[in-house]
Amino acid sequence: MPQVPLAFLESGRRGVVVKVRGRDEQRRHLENLGFxxxxxxxxxSHVAGDLIVEVKGTRVALSREAALKVVVAAG
Structure with a gap:
C-alpha cells in the first residue's frame, strides 16, 4: 500500500496510521487524539484545506498542517 500524508487522502477514503511525524509536543497531541x-x-470531508477525520470512533477536525504530520497507508 502506498504511504501518504493524511492530508492527501480524498473525502471518503480510508487508511491506517503508519507513523506520526513532527516535534515531540505535536506528535504527543496527535497521539492523544488517537493517531x-x-x-x-x-x-x-475537506473544509477550506482543513480536514474532518474519523479515528477511533470519533470525528476530529485537523488543520492541513497537522494532517501532513500523520502518515497513512492508503487502502
Whole structure:
C-alpha cells in the first residue's frame, strides 16, 4: 500500500496510521487524539484545506498542517 500524508487522502477514503511525524509536543497531541500506528482512519470531508477525520470512533477536525504530520497507508 502506498504511504501518504493524511492530508492527501480524498473525502471518503480510508487508511491506517503508519507513523506520526513532527516535534515531540505535536506528535504527543496527535497521539492523544488517537493517531497512533495501526489505527484505522477515514477522511469525512475537506473544509477550506482543513480536514474532518474519523479515528477511533470519533470525528476530529485537523488543520492541513497537522494532517501532513500523520502518515497513512492508503487502502
Amino acid at each position: 497512533v500506528a495501526g489505527a484505522p482512519v477515514g477522511v469525512a
